[in-house]
Amino acid sequence: MRLLYFAWLREKAGINSEEVNPPSEVATVADLIEWLKARGGGHAVAFADPTIVRVAVNQEYAKLSDSVAAGDEVAFFPPVTGG
């Protein structure tokens, strides 16, 4: 699973992108965030308040309850401000 971080989530996590292999219990976006938070360090800071984190799975906006699986590209970022 490929993870991407943007804007201040990237800065707080201290990483642009990474490859991870979460355990099989990690089935949803929410599970993935909890698993990443448990790793501590920058990830714990970046995901301190999951309500302000936005997610895209395979380049489509996703909800916390959406599924994630091996091979997915999952991106984390603050609310977008295009235009």
Next chain:
Amino acid sequence: MRLLYFAWLREKAGINSEEVNPPSEVATVADLIEWLKARGGGHAVAFADPTIVRVAVNQEYAKLSDSVAAGDEVAFFPPVTGG
């Protein structure tokens, strides 16, 4: 009093502009239109249906009940279609 005609009112009246001296009973825009209609010819055709005639007195949009007086510039035209 100077009268101006635009668009199909100009075509029907058969005149661009004219100087007129209506009698003192002609006090409002409505009076002026009736007086012009009574002259017959192109004017009678142009003002056949006064509800579709728009008026400006001294370059300001005016209502049928608005006053007109000697020295005024009164313009008659169809509803405008700017833009």
Next chain:
Amino acid sequence: MIRVQEQDFEFGTELAAMTEGNHGIGGVCSFVGLVRDIASGETVSSMTLEHYPEMTEKALADIEAEARGRWPLEDALIIHRYGRLEPGDNIVLVATASAHREAAIEACHFLIDWLKTKAPFWKLEETPDGGKWVDARDIDDATAARWVEDKSAFGGESDAAD
């Protein structure tokens, strides 16, 4: 600023001039009206715009002033052409600049709606059946009337008298 002219305009140049050196502008909204080659199902070979010169500039200036009173604009521009035009030719340019995008968009929308019902222009379309004066449409009055009642978020808070 308002301009009433027979010659064409180049909107890239006009819009660049609006924003040049004003870094308080966050958004510029513009609308360009063009002559279509078809109207009510008939081919249009030309459109001739007649206007009331002594009144036009004043009417446009009033419309611009109304927009500036309702929205916090950095700049506003109306260029309206008259004379004989052909399909594809520019008729009118309306542009508004503001710190805020909503103000720019709403003011631009307001300006073009009010031009339709308040600017003293009349259009004669040349068709295979001869010249036809374009009717003012009731829908345009209804659209313009919206701005009298439905004040925008910005307009509703404005100090300007209506």
Next chain:
Amino acid sequence: MIRVQEQDFEFGTELAAMTEGNHGIGGVCSFVGLVRDIASGETVSSMTLEHYPEMTEKALADIEAEARGRWPLEDALIIHRYGRLEPGDNIVLVATASAHREAAIEACHFLIDWLKTKAPFWKLEETPDGGKWVDARDIDDATAARWVEDKSAFGGESDAAD
């Protein structure tokens, strides 16, 4: 058409290209967003736009398709820049062309509102206090949400599924 690019654009050229040869177009509405030199009372010396390249073009294409489904457009264009910009620089151009002015204006308004809340861009403003990420504003969500419920006259009659 959508374009995501680091370089500037020249909107006179872009808009002329939209209308060139299409005499069915009666109105072109455009919005240009620019970098302001002040934000929340602080001086802004630069704005850096970060985006999610693998997703951006798809997100913009979806937004354009949504607009074309809702309004009868002859053409639609979104150009969004990324990278480091300075006050006065162009950020984004949205332009819509239609036979009808209301369709062009509403679609343009819709596009810029949806870009704010659906295009994966983030803005870092350089101020005297250092770099600050621009917060998404609740008002932008509210403004964009309007297009979900308050269908326009054209949108409401459209055949497009929402």
